[in-house]
Amino acid sequence: MGSLKESWRYSAGIRGTKVAFHFPGYGASTHPGGALSIDVVADSVLAVARRTGAGRAVGVSLGACAVLRAMAWDPGLFRHVALILPFAFDRPVPPAVQQRYDRAISHGMNANLRGAVDLVRPSLPPGPRFDAIAHDIAQEAMRAGTFELLSTITTFAPVPDRTALSALAARVLVIGHADDPYHSLKVATQLSTAIPTAELHTVAPRSALTDRTGIARRLADFFNAATPPQPRRR
Numbered sequence: 001m002g003s004l005k006e007s008w009r010y011s012a013g014i015r016g017t018k019v020a021f022h023f024p025g026y027g028a029s030t031h032p033g034g035a036l037s038i039d040v041v042a043d044s045v046l047a048v049a050r051r052t053g054a055g056r057a058v059g060v061s062l063g064a065c066a067v068l069r070a071m072a073w074d075p076g077l078f079r080h081v082a083l084i085l086p087f088a089f090d091r092p093v094p095p096a097v098q099q100r101y102d103r104a105i106s107h108g109m110n111a112n113l114r115g116a117v118d119l120v121r122p123s124l125p126p127g128p129r130f131d132a133i134a135h136d137i138a139q140e141a142m143r144a145g146t147f148e149l150l151s152t153i154t155t156f157a158p159v160p161d162r163t164a165l166s167a168l169a170a171r172v173l174v175i176g177h178a179d180d181p182y183h184s185l186k187v188a189t190q191l192s193t194a195i196p197t198a199e200l201h202t203v204a205p206r207s208a209l210t211d212r213t214g215i216a217r218r219l220a221d222f223f224n225a226a227t228p229p230q231p232r233r234r
Helices: 004-011 038-052 062-073 095-109 113-119 128-144 162-167 185-194 212-225
Strands: 056-060 080-084 171-176 198-202
Touching (some): 004 056, 056 062, 062 080, 095 128, 113 128, 162 185
16 A cells, blocks of 8 residues: 555665556556456566566565465566565465454545554554554545455465465565564465575564665665575475
């Protein structure tokens, strides 16, 4: 639900040409007139990667899941990938999280800002400053029709067969944080274990969407090192 302006900060120290794009319905792109599907967002990743020749990718939340699905379709698509706060990979989020998410989405689609804020607030650190940030994000999402786009997101399972991950050719960095009901650290941990060439980087609880400077340094180290993917020894 963030903007390119905010997400772009993650790439601050990464060398080379960088390309950013909006999923359908985000930013200035055309609204699809309904909910997004995991295949639609993954197809966007695939199309942009092939059009630009990109060999590296960074995905955040929905973007992380979209990149993951695109790599499952084409295991050689990228050489280096960072997946920040993936919320699912081989199965949808748990029922309790689905229910909470669906309530927040319903509030957002019915212009109930106080209830809609719950889609954003649990992923941010405590404190009045972040209360205001969550309020602003939810308000902008209501204005842009983002809640409708995300109304089926809890059904997404980017790679239903986790054995497909063993074919990935990319070196992968998975970044997660704790205490966030929508972006479980357990998912990030399991995903990093399922990908032979992956490593897990954990940041402070509920900080991955706000500590962009710290994560940008970690991403710069990861991408600028440019070492070939090496499977972990089992």
